[in-house]
Amino acid sequence: MASVLPQSPPPPSSPVTPSLPCPQTPSKRSSRPRLLGIKTTLPPHLSLSSIRDTITTSFKLTYTPDDWQIHLIRRILQRYDFILCAGTGYGKSLIFESLAILGGKRGLVLVICPLKALEHDQASQAREKGINAVVLNEDTSRSAELWASARQND
Known part of the structure; x- marks a missing residue:
């Protein structure tokens, strides 16, 4: 019994053309001159x-x-x-x-601290140095006075 092999596809009738070059896509950011990586x-x-x-x-x-x-x-x-x-x-x-x-x-x-005690220590040390500091966590009231104190140096 003779085995029947599937036929291979016929050779292309014309030579394969390379794909055409695609137009350059616009960049998402404006290209400003950079100073050797300095932002x-x-x-x-x-x-x-x-x-x-x-x-x-x-x-x-x-x-x-x-x-x-x-x-x-x-x-x-x-x-x-x-x-x-x-x-x-x-x-x-x-x-x-x-x-x-x-x-x-x-x-x-913005400073993120792992402990509430550390939050309060950092804020009080900053205030001692003349830096306006506010502690925000789940214990902080959501009142307008908090945001007013945060903005007092504006």
Whole structure:
């Protein structure tokens, strides 16, 4: 008994043409010139040395902030996002307190704390340094007075 093999498709009658080039799709963002990856240029009064001097005098520090803290503050002021995971005593509070001072009148710093006691400690330390701080959690009343106190420095 002879086996019957299926027929293979016939060869194409014309040579295969390569696909036509597609028109370039428009980009979603406007193409602004970038400065080697820097998102925002900062004024001279926010140079690394001036940031260090401002922080040291504003908070009356008896120590010099670490270079990584100053560089991180500058990058945040240039509108870069960041996540900082560091242990107790590494200087995280200095970073967000400095941003509250250097961010200007309309600046806002949001700090998320894992414990209510830590929230209240951070807020009271910030207030002692002249920073307007408000604690928001499920115990906070939803009254207009809270938002008025948050806006008092506007």
